[in-house]
Amino acid sequence: MQMRTDLIPVGVLPMVATGAVLVGTRAADGFTAFVVGFAVGAAALFAAPYTWWLRADGQGVTLVRCLLRRRFGWAGIDGLAMEFRREEESDRQVLVLRLRLADPPGRVAGPLVGRVAVTDESTPSGVPPRAMAELFAAFGERGLPVEEAGFANEALRVHGLPPLPPLRVWAAPAEGAPEPERAYADAPDIAAESGALAGGRQRIRQRCRREHLLRHAALADRVFLRDGDGLALGVALVAAEELVRYDLITVEGDQRRYVRQQYLDWRTLNR
Structure with a gap:
Protein backbone atom coordinates (compact mmCIF):
# COMPACT_ATOMS: atom_id res chain seq x y z
CA MET A 1 0.00 0.00 0.00
CA GLN A 2 2.16 2.77 -1.35
CA MET A 3 1.11 5.98 -3.03
CA ARG A 4 2.07 6.16 -6.69
CA THR A 5 3.90 9.46 -6.22
CA ASP A 6 6.19 7.77 -3.69
CA LEU A 7 7.46 5.48 -6.42
CA ILE A 8 8.69 8.26 -8.72
CA PRO A 9 12.16 8.55 -7.11
CA VAL A 10 12.56 4.78 -7.48
CA GLY A 11 12.57 5.22 -11.24
CA VAL A 12 14.16 8.66 -11.57
CA LEU A 13 17.27 8.02 -9.48
CA PRO A 14 18.46 4.90 -11.37
CA MET A 15 17.71 6.62 -14.67
CA VAL A 16 19.80 9.69 -13.83
CA ALA A 17 22.61 7.63 -12.31
CA THR A 18 22.81 5.30 -15.32
CA GLY A 19 22.85 8.17 -17.80
CA ALA A 20 25.51 10.04 -15.82
CA VAL A 21 27.78 6.98 -15.67
CA LEU A 22 27.44 6.27 -19.39
CA VAL A 23 28.15 9.86 -20.37
CA GLY A 24 30.90 10.32 -17.79
CA THR A 25 32.78 7.23 -18.91
CA ARG A 26 32.16 8.02 -22.61
CA ALA A 27 30.60 4.60 -22.99
CA ALA A 28 27.68 6.08 -24.93
CA ASP A 29 26.58 9.33 -26.50
CA GLY A 30 23.92 11.51 -24.92
CA PHE A 31 20.96 10.02 -26.80
CA THR A 32 21.99 6.43 -26.14
CA ALA A 33 22.66 7.23 -22.48
CA PHE A 34 19.15 8.71 -22.22
CA VAL A 35 17.54 5.66 -23.81
CA VAL A 36 19.45 3.20 -21.61
CA GLY A 37 18.84 5.29 -18.48
CA PHE A 38 15.13 5.49 -19.27
CA ALA A 39 14.96 1.71 -19.69
CA VAL A 40 16.74 1.15 -16.36
CA GLY A 41 14.42 3.63 -14.60
CA ALA A 42 11.33 2.00 -16.08
CA ALA A 43 12.53 -1.43 -14.98
CA ALA A 44 13.15 -0.16 -11.44
CA LEU A 45 9.74 1.51 -11.33
CA PHE A 46 8.07 -1.68 -12.55
CA ALA A 47 9.77 -3.71 -9.84
CA ALA A 48 9.07 -1.18 -7.07
CA PRO A 49 5.66 -2.57 -6.00
CA TYR A 50 7.32 -5.91 -5.32
CA THR A 51 9.65 -4.34 -2.76
CA TRP A 52 6.63 -3.51 -0.56
CA TRP A 53 4.35 -6.52 -0.25
CA LEU A 54 1.78 -7.32 2.41
CA ARG A 55 -0.32 -10.41 2.83
CA ALA A 56 -2.67 -11.52 5.59
CA ASP A 57 -3.73 -15.17 5.81
CA GLY A 58 -4.99 -17.64 8.40
CA GLN A 59 -1.65 -17.78 10.21
CA GLY A 60 -0.69 -14.13 10.35
CA VAL A 61 0.71 -11.21 8.39
CA THR A 62 3.67 -11.38 6.02
CA LEU A 63 5.47 -8.15 5.19
CA VAL A 64 8.14 -7.81 2.52
CA ARG A 65 10.04 -4.51 2.35
CA CYS A 66 13.23 -4.00 0.36
CA LEU A 67 13.14 -7.73 -0.41
CA LEU A 68 13.35 -8.57 3.32
CA ARG A 69 10.58 -10.89 4.51
CA ARG A 70 9.10 -10.66 8.01
CA ARG A 71 6.36 -12.86 9.40
CA PHE A 72 4.04 -11.92 12.28
CA GLY A 73 1.67 -14.54 13.67
CA TRP A 74 -1.78 -13.43 14.78
CA ALA A 75 -0.94 -14.40 18.37
CA GLY A 76 1.78 -11.76 18.41
CA ILE A 77 -0.40 -8.94 17.02
CA ASP A 78 -2.53 -6.76 19.30
CA GLY A 79 -4.21 -4.69 16.60
CA LEU A 80 -3.68 -2.14 13.85
CA ALA A 81 -2.42 1.37 14.62
CA MET A 82 -3.67 4.18 12.35
CA GLU A 83 -2.32 7.71 12.42
CA PHE A 84 -3.42 10.68 10.33
CA ARG A 85 -0.43 12.86 9.53
CA ARG A 86 0.24 15.94 7.39
CA GLU A 87 3.48 15.72 5.46
CA GLU A 88 5.49 18.92 5.57
CA GLU A 89 7.19 18.38 2.20
CA SER A 90 4.04 17.87 0.14
CA ASP A 91 1.47 19.41 2.52
CA ARG A 92 -0.80 16.43 1.98
CA GLN A 93 -2.75 14.46 4.53
CA VAL A 94 -1.87 10.77 4.74
CA LEU A 95 -2.91 7.77 6.78
CA VAL A 96 -0.07 5.68 8.20
CA LEU A 97 -0.80 2.09 9.23
CA ARG A 98 1.38 0.05 11.59
CA LEU A 99 1.02 -3.26 13.35
CA ARG A 100 0.52 -3.12 17.11
CA LEU A 101 2.60 -5.92 18.54
CA ALA A 102 2.05 -7.93 21.72
CA ASP A 103 5.77 -8.38 22.33
CA PRO A 104 7.29 -6.36 23.84
CA PRO A 105 4.19 -5.74 25.96
CA GLY A 106 2.48 -2.38 26.10
CA ARG A 107 0.54 -2.31 22.82
CA VAL A 108 3.39 -0.66 20.97
CA ALA A 109 3.25 0.24 17.31
CA GLY A 110 5.34 -2.06 15.20
CA PRO A 111 6.40 -2.08 11.57
CA LEU A 112 4.93 0.13 8.89
CA VAL A 113 2.48 -1.76 6.68
CA GLY A 114 1.03 0.99 4.51
CA ARG A 115 0.60 4.67 3.75
CA VAL A 116 -2.28 6.10 1.73
CA ALA A 117 -3.48 9.59 0.84
CA VAL A 118 -6.65 10.88 2.54
CA THR A 119 -8.63 14.12 2.45
CA ASP A 120 -7.87 17.10 4.66
CA GLU A 121 -10.81 15.96 6.81
CA SER A 122 -9.12 12.56 7.34
CA THR A 123 -11.70 10.68 5.27
CA PRO A 124 -11.05 8.29 2.35
CA SER A 125 -9.82 10.06 -0.78
CA GLY A 126 -11.82 8.58 -3.64
CA VAL A 127 -12.27 4.83 -3.54
CA PRO A 128 -10.15 3.36 -0.71
CA PRO A 129 -7.64 0.71 -1.83
CA ARG A 130 -9.17 -2.75 -1.86
CA ALA A 131 -6.05 -4.13 -0.19
CA MET A 132 -6.52 -1.77 2.76
CA ALA A 133 -10.18 -2.76 3.17
CA GLU A 134 -9.23 -6.44 3.09
CA LEU A 135 -6.60 -5.79 5.76
CA PHE A 136 -9.26 -4.19 7.98
CA ALA A 137 -11.53 -7.17 7.33
CA ALA A 138 -8.79 -9.65 8.30
CA PHE A 139 -8.34 -7.89 11.64
CA GLY A 140 -12.09 -7.72 12.18
CA GLU A 141 -12.52 -11.45 11.52
CA ARG A 142 -10.04 -12.21 14.31
CA GLY A 143 -11.49 -9.70 16.75
CA LEU A 144 -8.34 -7.59 16.75
CA PRO A 145 -8.91 -3.89 17.39
CA VAL A 146 -8.37 -1.31 14.67
CA GLU A 147 -7.80 2.35 15.43
CA GLU A 148 -9.99 4.91 13.66
CA ALA A 149 -12.81 2.41 13.30
CA GLY A 150 -14.99 5.00 11.54
CA PHE A 151 -12.50 5.33 8.69
CA ALA A 152 -12.02 1.57 8.51
CA ASN A 153 -15.77 0.89 8.39
CA GLU A 154 -16.21 3.38 5.55
CA ALA A 155 -13.52 1.58 3.54
CA LEU A 156 -15.21 -1.75 4.30
CA ARG A 157 -18.63 -0.39 3.28
CA VAL A 158 -17.36 0.88 -0.07
CA HIS A 159 -16.06 -2.59 -0.93
CA GLY A 160 -19.11 -4.45 0.38
CA LEU A 161 -17.33 -6.00 3.36
CA PRO A 162 -18.85 -6.42 6.87
CA PRO A 163 -18.07 -3.72 9.46
CA LEU A 164 -15.65 -4.18 12.31
CA PRO A 165 -16.94 -5.72 15.54
CA PRO A 166 -17.43 -3.27 18.41
CA LEU A 167 -14.53 -2.61 20.75
CA ARG A 168 -14.33 -4.91 23.76
CA VAL A 169 -15.69 -3.54 27.02
CA TRP A 170 -13.29 -3.38 29.94
CA ALA A 171 -14.53 -5.23 33.00
CA ALA A 172 -13.21 -4.31 36.42
CA PRO A 173 -11.79 -7.15 38.55
CA ALA A 174 -14.24 -9.11 40.64
CA GLU A 175 -13.22 -7.14 43.73
CA GLY A 176 -13.72 -3.90 41.84
CA ALA A 177 -11.26 -1.30 40.56
CA PRO A 178 -8.71 -0.28 43.19
CA GLU A 179 -9.34 2.81 45.26
Missing part, protein backbone atom coordinates in the same frame (compact mmCIF):
# COMPACT_ATOMS: atom_id res chain seq x y z
CA PRO A 180 -6.92 5.71 44.65
CA GLU A 181 -5.15 5.07 47.96
CA ARG A 182 -4.21 1.57 46.82
CA ALA A 183 -3.58 2.38 43.15
CA TYR A 184 -1.18 5.23 43.96
CA ALA A 185 0.22 3.91 47.23
CA ASP A 186 3.84 3.81 46.05
CA ALA A 187 3.60 6.39 43.26
CA PRO A 188 6.40 8.98 43.09
CA ASP A 189 5.91 12.49 44.39
CA ILE A 190 3.56 14.53 42.19
CA ALA A 191 6.11 17.26 41.54
CA ALA A 192 8.83 14.73 40.68
CA GLU A 193 6.54 12.77 38.36
CA SER A 194 5.38 15.96 36.65
CA GLY A 195 8.97 16.98 36.01
CA ALA A 196 9.91 13.55 34.71
CA LEU A 197 7.02 13.49 32.25
CA ALA A 198 7.68 17.05 31.08
CA GLY A 199 11.36 16.29 30.56
CA GLY A 200 10.68 13.18 28.52
CA ARG A 201 7.90 14.60 26.34
CA GLN A 202 10.24 15.61 23.53
CA ARG A 203 12.08 12.29 23.58
CA ILE A 204 9.01 10.06 23.63
CA ARG A 205 9.07 7.22 21.13
CA GLN A 206 6.29 4.99 19.94
CA ARG A 207 7.48 2.13 22.12
CA CYS A 208 6.97 4.12 25.32
CA ARG A 209 3.89 6.08 24.24
CA ARG A 210 1.49 3.85 26.15
CA GLU A 211 3.55 4.15 29.33
CA HIS A 212 3.63 7.93 28.91
CA LEU A 213 -0.16 8.11 28.49
CA LEU A 214 -0.71 5.89 31.53
CA ARG A 215 1.61 7.90 33.77
CA HIS A 216 0.13 11.17 32.55
CA ALA A 217 -3.44 9.99 33.21
CA ALA A 218 -2.51 8.75 36.69
CA LEU A 219 -0.74 12.02 37.48
CA ALA A 220 -3.75 14.07 36.34
CA ASP A 221 -6.02 11.91 38.50
CA ARG A 222 -3.77 12.41 41.53
CA VAL A 223 -3.66 16.19 40.99
CA PHE A 224 -7.46 16.31 41.00
CA LEU A 225 -7.67 14.14 44.10
CA ARG A 226 -5.28 16.55 45.80
CA ASP A 227 -6.80 19.84 44.62
CA GLY A 228 -10.41 18.92 43.91
CA ASP A 229 -11.13 21.75 41.45
CA GLY A 230 -13.15 21.53 38.25
CA LEU A 231 -10.28 22.31 35.88
CA ALA A 232 -8.15 19.50 37.32
CA LEU A 233 -11.09 17.12 36.94
CA GLY A 234 -11.45 18.05 33.28
CA VAL A 235 -7.75 17.41 32.66
CA ALA A 236 -7.96 14.05 34.43
CA LEU A 237 -10.98 12.94 32.41
CA VAL A 238 -9.36 13.92 29.10
CA ALA A 239 -6.14 12.10 30.02
CA ALA A 240 -8.10 8.99 30.99
CA GLU A 241 -9.98 9.09 27.68
CA GLU A 242 -6.69 9.32 25.75
CA LEU A 243 -5.45 6.15 27.43
CA VAL A 244 -8.72 4.33 26.79
CA ARG A 245 -8.65 5.35 23.12
CA TYR A 246 -5.06 4.20 22.78
CA ASP A 247 -5.89 0.82 24.32
CA LEU A 248 -8.82 0.43 21.89
CA ILE A 249 -11.38 -0.52 24.49
CA THR A 250 -14.65 0.77 25.89
CA VAL A 251 -14.98 1.70 29.56
CA GLU A 252 -18.43 2.21 30.98
CA GLY A 253 -18.70 4.94 33.59
CA ASP A 254 -15.74 6.80 35.04
CA GLN A 255 -12.70 6.00 32.90
CA ARG A 256 -10.38 6.90 35.78
CA ARG A 257 -11.21 3.51 37.28
CA TYR A 258 -9.44 1.93 34.33
CA VAL A 259 -6.46 4.27 34.79
CA ARG A 260 -6.11 3.25 38.44
CA GLN A 261 -6.27 -0.46 37.65
CA GLN A 262 -3.74 -0.18 34.83
CA TYR A 263 -1.41 2.00 36.89
CA LEU A 264 -1.47 -0.45 39.77
CA ASP A 265 -0.69 -3.33 37.38
CA TRP A 266 2.13 -1.33 35.77
CA ARG A 267 3.71 -0.40 39.09
CA THR A 268 3.47 -4.02 40.25
CA LEU A 269 5.30 -5.24 37.14
CA ASN A 270 8.00 -2.57 37.34
CA ARG A 271 8.96 -2.77 41.00
